[in-house]
Amino acid sequence: MWALFRQYNRVFNYFVVSYYAYLTMRHYPYTVTERFLRYVQIDTQSNPQSQLHPTTDKQKNLSQLLAAELQAMGITDAVADEFGYVYATIPATTTKQVPVICFCSHIDTAPDCSGTNVTPIVHKHYNGAPIVLPHDPQQIITTEAYPYLLQHIGHDVITASGTTLLGADDKAGVAIIMDMAHYLITHPEVPHGTIKLLFTPDEEVGMGTAKLQMDLLGAQYAYTLDGGEAGTLEDETFSADGVVLTIHGVSAHPGYAKGKMVNALKIAGELLAALPNNEWCPEQTSGKQGFVHPVRVSGVAEEATIEWIVRDFDTAKLAEYESRLYQLTETIVSQHAGARFDWVVTEQYRNMKEILDQHPHLVAYASAAYEKCGLTVTKTPIRGGTDGSRLSFMGLPCPNLFTGMQAIHSKKEWVGVQDLEKAVEVLVTLVQIWEENS
Numbered sequence: 001m002w003a004l005f006r007q008y009n010r011v012f013n014y015f016v017v018s019y020y021a022y023l024t025m026r027h028y029p030y031t032v033t034e035r036f037l038r039y040v041q042i043d044t045q046s047n048p049q050s051q052l053h054p055t056t057d058k059q060k061n062l063s064q065l066l067a068a069e070l071q072a073m074g075i076t077d078a079v080a081d082e083f084g085y086v087y088a089t090i091p092a093t094t095t096k097q098v099p100v101i102c103f104c105s106h107i108d109t110a111p112d113c114s115g116t117n118v119t120p121i122v123h124k125h126y127n128g129a130p131i132v133l134p135h136d137p138q139q140i141i142t143t144e145a146y147p148y149l150l151q152h153i154g155h156d157v158i159t160a161s162g163t164t165l166l167g168a169d170d171k172a173g174v175a176i177i178m179d180m181a182h183y184l185i186t187h188p189e190v191p192h193g194t195i196k197l198l199f200t201p202d203e204e205v206g207m208g209t210a211k212l213q214m215d216l217l218g219a220q221y222a223y224t225l226d227g228g229e230a231g232t233l234e235d236e237t238f239s240a241d242g243v244v245l246t247i248h249g250v251s252a253h254p255g256y257a258k259g260k261m262v263n264a265l266k267i268a269g270e271l272l273a274a275l276p277n278n279e280w281c282p283e284q285t286s287g288k289q290g291f292v293h294p295v296r297v298s299g300v301a302e303e304a305t306i307e308w309i310v311r312d313f314d315t316a317k318l319a320e321y322e323s324r325l326y327q328l329t330e331t332i333v334s335q336h337a338g339a340r341f342d343w344v345v346t347e348q349y350r351n352m353k354e355i356l357d358q359h360p361h362l363v364a365y366a367s368a369a370y371e372k373c374g375l376t377v378t379k380t381p382i383r384g385g386t387d388g389s390r391l392s393f394m395g396l397p398c399p400n401l402f403t404g405m406q407a408i409h410s411k412k413e414w415v416g417v418q419d420l421e422k423a424v425e426v427l428v429t430l431v432q433i434w435e436e437n438s
C-alpha cells in the first residue's frame with residue numbers, strides 16, 4: 001500500500017513540477033531578445049568601493065532569477081550561491097567522452113554609468129537615421145560615431161532610453177547563454193557533452209573570480225560571452241602589473257625650512273613631468289603597443305605616493321618598462337639630497353594567450369563554429385583584462401566570444417537583435433563541434 005502510495009506520489013509530483021515549469025515558461029517568454037529585455041531591467045551595478053561579496057546585494061536579484069529560470073527549464077542542479085554566482089549543468093546527450101566545457105558571463109554592470117530603471121527600447125527595422133534617446137535627447141547614436149550600426153540597417157536595434165546604460169555588457173552574454181541552455185534542453189537530439197553554465201558578479205570591479213568555486217564548477221575549458229561585434233574572437237589580453245611608488249622627502253617647519261626641507265610632492269611632480277607624452281602612454285598607443293600610466297597621486301610634503309599601471313601583450317616587456325620607470329625615478333630622486341623612495345610591483349593579470357596557445361583546439365573549435373554560422377573570424381587583442389584572463393590562469397583556459405554589445409559603459413550602449421540570435425546559433429554549433437571531435 002505504502003509502495004503504491006509512493007508510486008502515486010511520484011507521478012503526482014511529476015505532474016505538479018511539469019505544470020509549474022509549464023506555467024513558468026509561459027510566464028517567462030523565451031526568445032533571446034525577450035530574455036535580454038527582462039534582464040536589463042534588473043539593476044545589477046557593482047561597486048568598486050565595497051569590500052563585500054557580491055559588492056552590491058542587488059546583483060543577487062538577477063542571479064536568483066537565473067537559477068529559478070534554469071530550474072524551470074528542468075536543470076535541477078541550478079543554484080545561486082550567497083556570493084551571487086550561478087552554477088548549473090546541462091547533462092550530456094552523447095555517450096562519447098567529451099571534455100566538460102563551460103559558458104560564462106557576468107551579471108553586473110559597470111559603475112561608470114547608472115543602471116537604475118533601465119528602459120530598453122527596440123528599434124524595429126532600423127533605417128540608418130540617428131537614434132535620439134527619448135529621456136535625454138542630447139544622447140544621439142549615429143552611424144558616423146558607430147559605423148557598425150550600418151550593418152544593422154533593416155534589422156532590430158536595442159538601446160536604453162538616454163539616462164542609463166543599457167547593460168548589454170554583459171546581459172547580452174547572460175541572455176545568449178540562457179537561450180542556448182533552453183534550446184539544448186528542448187532539443188535532446190542535438191549531440192553534446194556535459195555543459196556547465198556560470199554567471200559571475202563583480203566582473204566590472206575586477207572581482208569576478210574572487211569567490212568562484214572552481215571545484216563546484218568542474219569544467220575543463222570555458223568560453224566567456226563578453227565580446228563585441230559579431231565574428232570577433234578574443235584570445236589575447238594585456239599582461240598587467242601595478243607599481244606603487246612612495247617618495248620620502250624631509251619635513252620641516254616651513255618658516256625655518258631653508259636648507260632642510262625636501263618636498264616629496266615636488267619630486268613627484270618632476271617625475272610626472274619627465275614622462276614622455278608622445279609614446280609609452282595610453283593617450284598615444286593602440287593595437288599591440290603597451291604603456292606605463294600614472295593612475296593616482298596622493299600625499300603631503302613629507303611623503304608622496306604615485307600608483308601606476310604597466311601594460312603590454314608581451315609579459316617580458318613589463319619588466320623592461322618597470323626598469324625604465326625605476327631608472328627615471330632614481331635619476332630624479334637622487335637630485336634631491338635626503339630624499340629616497342620605495343618601490344612595490346604587484347602582478348595584476350597575465351595575457352591569456354600564454355595559456356590558450358597550449359590548448360589550440362579551444363580557439364580552433366570556436367573559429368570553426370563562427371565559420372559554420374556564416375561569420376568571418378576577426379581576432380582582436382583586448383587592451384585590458386577579462387574574467388577569461390583570470391580564469392585561464394586559474395586552470396580554466398577561456399577565450400572570449402562575441403555578443404554584439406556596442407558603446408559599452410555609456411548611455412549610448414546598444415546591441416543588435418540579430419547579433420544576439422547569431423551568438424546563440426554559434427554556441428549550439430560549437431557544442432556539437434566539441435562532440436564531433438571527441
Ligand SMILES: [Zn+2]
Nearest residue numbers: 106169170226
Ligand atoms: Zn563585460
